[in-house]
Every structure is written in C-alpha cells, then in structure tokens.
C-alpha cells in the first residue's frame with residue numbers, strides 16, 4: 001500500500017502537513033454533547049460526524065488556511081485538482 005497523497009501535502013506558507021476539505025451547501029450529522037439549560041452545546045470531537053451532501057468549496061491548510069489554487073490562480077475545488085497540486089509541489 002502506498003502513501004496517501006494527502007500525507008505528502010506540505011503547506012507552502014507555514015510548512016504544516018495537514019489539509020482540509022471545505023464543504024459548502026452540505027448537511028452534516030454531528031453528535032452533540034453537553035447541552036446546557038441555556039441552549040449552549042458542544043459537538044463531540046473526532047468521531048461521530050457524517051457528511052450527507054454538499055460540494056467541495058476549496059482545499060486549505062489546516063493550520064493557516066492557505067488555499068490551494070491552480071496555475072491560473074483559480075481556487076481548486078475538486079479532488080483531481082488537489083492531486084495535481086500535490087504532485088507538482090511535493
């Protein structure tokens with residue numbers, strides 16, 4: 001088994017290695033915990049989140065928010081573009 005491409009991502013701005021997919025127009029199921037009587041609640045961290053629908057808006061660095069763009073400066077919004085970007089920059 002090869003290394004996942006996302007593990008090859010290195011942020012050009014802050015050199016971190018994690019990146020995120022930002023989803024818009026999505027429906028997300030999340031377990032909530034600690035519902036208090038003033039209506040404030042927290043989401044369970046880690047597991048328990050399920051994306052039902054939505055579109056990829058962009059890919060960005062998980063630390064500084066650096067957004068992946070193609071050679072024309074267009075924001076990358078699909079997996080193929082992210083693969084290309086990582087291949088080119090690793």
Ligand SMILES: [Zn+2]
Nearest residue numbers: 011014061064
């Ligand atoms: Zn970064």
